[in-house]
Amino acid sequence: MKSFVVTGAGKGIGRAIATRLAADESHQVLAVDIDAALLAWTKSDPSARIMPFVGNISDDAVAVAAAEAAARMAPLAGWVNNAAIFEDLSVHSADTRRIMAAIDTNLRSAVAGCRAAVRAFLAAGTAGAIVNMSSHQGRQAVPGGLPYVCAKTAIEGLTRALAVDYGREGIRVNAVAPGTVSTQRYEDLLAAIGPSRAARLEAEMAEVHPLGRVARAEEVVAAVEFLLSDAASFITGAVLPVDGGRTILAHEPTA
Structure with missing residues (x-):
């Protein structure tokens, strides 16, 4: 048996990762989120191999407690740092303190998660794998995304340094960098902006991704699962784009 920690697991890609990992009968998964309500889904998960864990993973004490909780389920084998938020701030409209706080929110959770995972692997004397969720914005800035771009770029540097x-x-550290993904949040956005604007947005997304569409969550999850697995045993320090070629095309919308 192996255990895995997935942060930001209440919804979207984090939930999809936790569900995919738990589909393996030899896996136990600790699903971490700051919002207890978002983890209600774990109670009805058919695998019965997912345990909810509520807490702010950017807090060292919470991250260590998560590692310990996972290890009680089974030896800790992998950790996915997925927790993140997006806040649209610019230097002409926000002060430095607020901008740095937004950067810190995303970066600190990854640092604390990596710290807890590395210390747990070292204490147990076992190998382990960490996957940090980056973004195409780690390589290619998007208008209005200053704090997110800075944080994701730093997370990619963190990934290489720890590797x-x-x-x-025996500790491998890699990152996955998605483009736009069709999560519930994305679908809710399309519904909220109305049919005509949604059609324009989808056309624009098709244009910026050479594959002509946004990603499905399971396509991102497959990359994470691979990097956690023994099949990726000689891969470390890599940032794997799962962006449909978006960063190669390097054509971003203006708004």
Whole structure:
């Protein structure tokens, strides 16, 4: 048996990752989210291999407690840092303190998660895998995305640094960088803006992704699952784009 921690697991990609990992009968999954209501779905999960864990993962004490809770389920084998928020701020309209707070919200949770996972692997004397969720915005800025772009770029640097520092301990650290993904949030946005604007948005998304569409959540999840698995045993320090070629095309909407 193996256990995995998935942060930001209340909805979207995080929930999809937790569900996919728990589909393996040899896996136990700790689904972490700051919002208890968002974890209600775990109670009805048919696998019965997902345990909810409520807390702010950017807090070191919470992250360590999550690692310990997962280890009680089964030896900890993998950790996915998925928790994130997007806040539209600019230097002409927000002060430095607010901008840095927005950057910190996303970066701190990844650092705390990595710290807890690495320390748990070292204490147990076992190998392990960490996957940090980045974004196409880690390579390619989007208008209005300053804090998110900064945080995701830093998370990719964190990924490379940890891969170098702990590779000889058998700890692999990689990142996955999606483009736009058809999550419930994306579908809710399409519904909220009305049919004509939704059609324009979908056409624009098709244009910026060379594959002509946004990703399905399961396509991103498959990449995460692969990087956590033994099939990726000689891959570390990598940032895997799952963006339909968006960063290669490098054509972003203006709004």
